[in-house]
Amino acid sequence: MAEENRRLTGTLFLESISLTLRLGALPFERIESRRVRLDLKWTGKLLSDGRPVVDYSQVCTSLKNKLEPEYEYIEQLAGDVLVILQNNWPGKWSVSVHKDHPPTDFPMERATVTIGK
Numbered sequence: 001m002a003e004e005n006r007r008l009t010g011t012l013f014l015e016s017i018s019l020t021l022r023l024g025a026l027p028f029e030r031i032e033s034r035r036v037r038l039d040l041k042w043t044g045k046l047l048s049d050g051r052p053v054v055d056y057s058q059v060c061t062s063l064k065n066k067l068e069p070e071y072e073y074i075e076q077l078a079g080d081v082l083v084i085l086q087n088n089w090p091g092k093w094s095v096s097v098h099k100d101h102p103p104t105d106f107p108m109e110r111a112t113v114t115i116g117k
Helices: 002-006 056-066 074-088
Strands: 009-023 034-045 092-100 110-116
Touching: 009 056, 009 074, 034 074, 056 074, 074 092, 074 110
Parallel strands: none
Antiparallel strands: 009 034, 034 092, 092 110
8 A cells, every 4th residue: 555655646735825925016005014825736746755745844934935025916926936836846836826905996805816837
């Protein structure tokens, strides 16, 4: 059975990762840092030498250390997250960035962008 586990492929979801940074196209949005939520989806070989290929803690530390402290657009943030993930962990990644209560003409709960390769 252990040999079969080494060949497993599948999908890993890392949901509601909370980053703190300044985000917004309008200057008043970037005055203070805000919590921004990420959802990550990874597909690939789950184990290498009996250990998970993706270490959740390392993913979070990498994002914390390599992302900019300020972004104008969620699309830019999603792109930077995707590059960091692809450069460190092989497999197919999808990144969703959620911005709560964006300033719009009508009330909006959240804006989300999802990208992947």
